[in-house]
Amino acid sequence: MAPRAGGAAGRLALLLLLLLLLARPAAAAPDDSSAEAAEPGLNATVSTELEFGECTVTCGIGIREVLLTSGCPGTEAKCIVRVEECRGPVDCGWGIPISGGLACVKMPCIYIPPENRFKYVWKMLIPNKTAHVLPNDSAVMEVCRDTHSVTFQCETQENGNRIASIKYTVYATTEMQTKKSRRIEGGQSRRITADAVLVFSLVTGIIVAVGAISAMIILWSVVKSVWESKSGQHNQDKKLANRSSLSNVE
Structure with a gap:
């Protein structure tokens, strides 16, 4: 009987040990899941609400501010996060040449610094004909007036794409x-x-x-005449009254 009791006790101890070993990962699992569940909560507290400012241009390429509306340092309601490029319609219409004098003018293309980042294609526009591409590839072109008016166009390109275009007329x-x-x-x-x-x-x-002065003079003359006539009649009435009183005394 003793060996059987010892074997049963050993099997019971082994079973308890296995149960403890199996229980440890199960107990650790809730801790890991709770840690993983806490991470989204921490990320959710970081607010990245952004507001975009107005573009500096209405056509072509410009820049704008990107503002953070939450989480700014101090008591600032908004703070600048970065400055980025912004794009508008490609066609910028007609520009006005910069005149350094009566003989020659300068015409700038549409670009933002650095200007060597872009490619510039200058064209001479001829009515009812294909535009003539000029060898000039600078951001600013200077031309002198000819005997007739000439229309120029500058295309600003980036990676083969046209991002801005502007025209100028140089009068004779x-x-x-x-x-x-x-x-x-x-x-x-x-x-x-x-x-x-x-x-x-x-x-x-x-x-x-x-006219106003004449009217005032005439009005004053009329008033004066009326006043004098009333004053004379009053004096005459007074004299008549005195005469009648004297005759009554006599």
């Missing part, structure tokens, strides 16, 4: 002189018109002032 020297003379004549005519309006206003003001 004779047309510039004609426009200048027209501006001078227009300025003179506006000056003459302004002078005429000023003279008319002054004359009208003088006439109104003279």
